[in-house]
Amino acid sequence: MLIDLSKILVHEGIQQKAEILPEGDKFSCKLGDFSYADKFPVELTIAHTGNQILKITGEGKVSVWIPCSRCLEPVLHTFFIQIDEEADMKLTEQERIEALDESNFIQGKQLDTERLLHNEILIRWPMRVLCKEDCKGICSRCGANLNQGSCDCDTADLDPRMAVISDIFKNFKEV
Ligand SMILES: [Zn+2]
Ligand SMILES: [Zn+2]
Structure with missing residues (x-):
């Protein structure tokens, strides 16, 4: 989902709320494709704190099926998402890349919620998932x-x- 930020950027001190959901039925990354179990809306607040700086906060959860690291049986894993980002809208696309800014979820004057969620899930990806502590594997x-x-x-x-x-x-x- 793309959220238009042009209105909020005109007025300092205002905020905008949105409910966002992961798109599609799978979370895809370099590790593979993982089916979403339940989708719950993530409550997002975008606040213009001043000087074209946006503070993006949000909370929610996303449940994904991840194979057990030992036996490969799918295990339900819930990510508790806590978004706390800041985006300087004064930066141009080029400046963002040069500054190694990680706010790739900003596209022009729009917020790409899918990218934002994707980043949040990926940084919380577990090192390993076990169906049970003493899984005997295959x-x-x-x-x-x-x-x-x-x-x-x-x-x-x-x-x-x-x-x-x-x-x-x-x-x-x-x-
Ligand atoms: Zn297992
Ligand atoms: Zn055997």
């Missing part, structure tokens, strides 16, 4: 989800490092 040989039971793969020639661990477990059982 068998590296047959791909079976080991949370649903063990597979029939011969585990005798395990990775030697893993064999040491299984020996330790055997010893524990014997004690």
